[in-house]
Amino acid sequence: MTIGCFKKKKAFGRSILDIKKELKKKRNQKANGLSLYMLPKGERMLIHSIHQITNKWNKNNVTRTQAYFDFYIQHPEIHWALLGHMVSRNGGWNMTDLKGDLLARLLSEKEQNNFYLFLERGNWLIFQDVYPQLLLYQQSVKINRNLFHLLPFLNVSVFMEVIWNHFWEYGDRYLLAIATIINEQSYLEERVVHHPHFKETVLDTLGFKLYDFLRFNHIIFPLYQHEKIEKKPALIGDTLYHFGSLYERIMLGKRLYAILFQQTSVLKDVLLWAGKHPHTGSRADYWEDLFHSVNESAPGAVYQRKTKHCERKKGMPRIYSPRLKYAWKNVDHTPAEKGDWFNDLSVIDYLVKDEKNTGGEIHEKYCKAMEKIELAIIAKKAIFLRQE
Known part of the structure; x- marks a missing residue:
């Protein structure tokens, strides 16, 4: 280890200790009924403005995803904004999959609706929590003054x-x-994740277990390799193997961060693709030859395999992957549940730089997932026909 690396590691360790010390202090302080009227008028107006802007962009997955990207372009020092943008794209693709050619043939309409409400609630909750933080940071930069004492008034x-x-x-x-x-x-x-309603309607259902078994839970980042714009971008990413595990979800996030930010070339290539392809929710955004936002199959046609070795079979229509605005209506959400999740200092251990860049090899896994799901559709149809 070089002297420079040793100093950086030591400084990082000191930062973790400082954060731990400050969190201990904050945790022991009692929150005595915060009220906006405790604040000066200018800060109350800022809080109101942040709520208004957040609500404006928190309409659906497409608006949220765009808001993250726009913020990152303005503030590239906030790495999470780009990571959030790319992961939110995947959330949108998962939502429209429920109404597309594949999952819609395996899940009942009720299951599709329950899955969507589950995905949408999570997407909505994250945005209403994190976007006010980003806006408060933006205002702090604008006036060159730390405004983070206002975070408790935003329920952060x-x-x-x-x-x-x-x-x-x-x-x-x-x-x-x-x-x-x-x-x-x-x-x-x-x-x-542990909400009784979603456990009953989604997480504990056979449909969700099938979804998990088919491994259709990859997070993919399309990119133009070496800044070369091509019709079909390359794909990198990683896979979530156990949604119910907080540890697994956090570690996946750390691996995805490493994929995106440990190599400057990858970051440039992902940004190039994202900048040229506004998010619509359709997988045709990144793979036009395999997916299409308009259903090209004849109504009521028996499903036939459309892919082979990760390519569309000759003469076959593309897989239907609708845009979000045609697949699902906007949802009026109930307010987010109150309360601070932080009660255990051990979460600080996640801050340690222990993740490794896996290289993001995802293409083959993603293709095999599509093959599995196509075979499952055909198998389901065959079983149904035998029962008739």
Whole structure:
């Protein structure tokens, strides 16, 4: 290890200790009924404005995904905004899959609706938690003054208040990004993953177990390799193997961050693709030869395999992958549940740089997942026909 690397590692370790010390202090402080009227008029107006802007962009997956990207372009130092944008694209693709050629043939209409509400609730919750943080940071930069004392008035965890203050002082982009991953996944834990309604209607159902078995749970990042614009982009990413595990979700987030930000060339190539392809929710956004946002199959036609070795079979129509606005209506959400998830200092251990860049090899896994799902559709049809 070089002297420079040793100093950086030592400084990072010191940062973790400082954060732990500050979190202990904050955790022991009692929150005594915060009220907006405690704040000066200008800060109350800022809080109101942040809520309005957040609500404006929190309409659906497409608007949220675009908001993340626009913010990253303005503030590239906030790495999570791009990571959030790319992961949110995948959330949109998962939503439209439920109405597309493949999953719609395996899941009942009720299951499709339940799955969508589950995905949409998580997507909505994360945005209403994280986007106000981004806007508050933006305003802090604008006036060159730390405004993170306002985070409790936006119902943001004390964990992120400490992290944002640390970032304002030291500018550690990695630490802020990983802390945001920890925060958002922890925020979802009780509100979605262990929520009784979603456990009953989604997570404990045979449909979800089938979805998990078919491994149609890859997070993919399309990119133009070596900044060369091509009709079909390359794909990199990783796979979530156990959605119910907070540890697995956080570690996946860390691996995805490493894929995206450890190599400058990859970051440039992903940004090039994302900038040229506004998110619509259709998988045709990244693979026009295999997917199409208009259904090219004849109504009521028996499903036939359309792919072979990750290519569309000659003469076969493309896989239907609708745009989000045609697949699902916007949802009026009930307010987010109150409460701070942070109650255990051990989550700080996730901040340690222990993830490795896996290289992001996902293409073959993704293709095999599509093959599995096509075979499952054909098998289901065959069983149905035998029962008739």
